[in-house]
Amino acid sequence: MFKRFAWIGAGAAALAPAGSGPALAAQPLPWQISFQPAASPVMEQIQWFHDFLFWIIVAIALFVLALMCYCAVKFNEKSNPTPSPTTHNTTLEVLWTAIPILILVAISVPSFRLLYFMDRTDKPEMTLKAVSHQWYWSYHYPDHGNLNFTSNMIQAEDLKPGQPRLLAVDNEVVLPVETNIRVLTTSEDVIHNWAVPAFGLKVETVPGRTNESWVRITKEGTYYGQCSELCGLNHGFMPIQVRAVSKQAFAQWTEEAKKKFAANLEPESVRVAQAR
Numbered sequence: 267m268f269k270r271f272a273w274i275g276a277g278a279a280a281l282a283p284a285g286s287g288p289a290l291a292a293q294p295l296p297w298q299i300s301f302q303p304a305a306s307p308v309m310e311q312i313q314w315f316h317d318f319l320f321w322i323i324v325a326i327a328l329f330v331l332a333l334m335c336y337c338a339v340k341f342n343e344k345s346n347p348t349p350s351p352t353t354h355n356t357t358l359e360v361l362w363t364a365i366p367i368l369i370l371v372a373i374s375v376p377s378f379r380l381l382y383f384m385d386r387t388d389k390p391e392m393t394l395k396a397v398s399h400q401w402y403w404s405y406h407y408p409d410h411g412n413l414n415f416t417s418n419m420i421q422a423e424d425l426k427p428g429q430p431r432l433l434a435v436d437n438e439v440v441l442p443v444e445t446n447i448r449v450l451t452t453s454e455d456v457i458h459n460w461a462v463p464a465f466g467l468k469v470e471t472v473p474g475r476t477n478e479s480w481v482r483i484t485k486e487g488t489y490y491g492q493c494s495e496l497c498g499l500n501h502g503f504m505p506i507q508v509r510a511v512s513k514q515a516f517a518q519w520t521e522e523a524k525k526k527f528a529a530n531l532e533p534e535s536v537r538v539a540q541a542r
């Protein structure tokens with residue numbers, strides 16, 4: 267059911283006039299009422315779990331509504347002028363204790379399975395480190411010659427056609443598809459949160475601490491996210507933009523990026539020494 271709404275969103279994006287942005291951009295859309303299309307196994311499972319819970323909630327709500335209607339009709343003063351003095355019914359009491367427990371157990375099994383699945387990947391093929399600052403991000407690729415750069419939001423007046431307001435950045439994160447990517451996050455100042463809805467990722471970035479998660483992007487495209495922890499004045503203006511490309515295109519990009527951000531490649535200690 268919810269996937270259908272996501273498709274409506276994706277359809278609307280595809281129907282947008284040419285030149286208005288990448289077709290596979292995963293971002294919030296007008297009138298969107300459900301998730302962005304999943305672009306990672308974690309998000310696929312989150313959506314499955316959401317739908318699973320939804321139908322359990324619908325069943326419980328309908329059952330309670332039916333009980334209430336039944337009582338209102340059957341036991342109102344007119345149709346039941348002399349109420350029964352019964353105060354206990356052992357069978358009923360056992361049932362209304364045991365059945366909710368069984369429902370909670372049925373929910374907990376996939377819930378824990380998903381929690382552990384989201385936690386970390388066994389076989390990371392590369393690492394991306396996202397560091398938060400008030401109010402921008404910096405990204406580090408420790409497996410690619412310490413490639414690193416900062417990523418700032420593009421101000422509304424500087425947007426080019428197709429760039430979404432409050433979401434587009436100057437230097438996007440580029441990642442390969444079909445690769446197990448370990449995501450490490452930390453912060454330079456206060457607590458922020460690196461969140462990309464299409465990946466099912468929402469990781470706190472805490473000063474003095476490194477948090478870990480992972481992503482395996484299944485589709486090429488551009489994905490947007492935002493800082494999801496109230497972090498101060500410009501909290502709403504430090505978006506995240508990820509471009510997922512093929513492995514070959516990623517290898518090519520790292521070579522170009524190493525040239526573009528050559529000044530950042532040396533370890534910080536060397537840079538500090540040179541500046542003196």
Ligand SMILES: [Cu+2]
Nearest residue numbers: 458493497501
């Ligand atoms: Cu923030």
